[in-house]
Amino acid sequence: QVQVVESGGNLVQPGGSLILSCKGSGVDWKQIAWFRQAPGKKREAVSCLERQNARPFYADSTKGRFTISREDVDNTVYLWMSCLEPAYPAVYYCATDESPFPCAVVITGAVMYGLAYWGKRTPVTVSA
DSSP states (O other), X not given: OOEEEEEOOOEEOTTOOEEEEEEEESOOOSEEEEEEEOTTSOOEEEEEEETTTOXXXXXXXXXXXXXXXXXXXXXXXXXXXXXXXXXXXXXXXXXXXXXXXXXXXXXXXXXXXXXXXXXXXXXXXXXX
């Protein structure tokens, strides 16, 4: 049984940092991507990591502030977020697939709904 579970969402002050975790099990993942969605807005990709070469990809809005990394011991991918900006509440999703969709494509959002396995989201609020 495939399970994808996000955790780490929280209330954080503007300029602060937060680490999200995505733990996958039962899946031979080829890439893991993080998506963000605010109420009334489109879901957007923020970062993606390819398993084979561990190459990270970032949306322009997150470059230099977010870092994606993986811990093979417990099959977990982390999203390190810093310099968080005030924004409406947003939920973060983790998604993966056993098909080798390139992260260069995933980060554009083009194959977003083609990714087979999604977590149930974790909420992040940036507010004073």
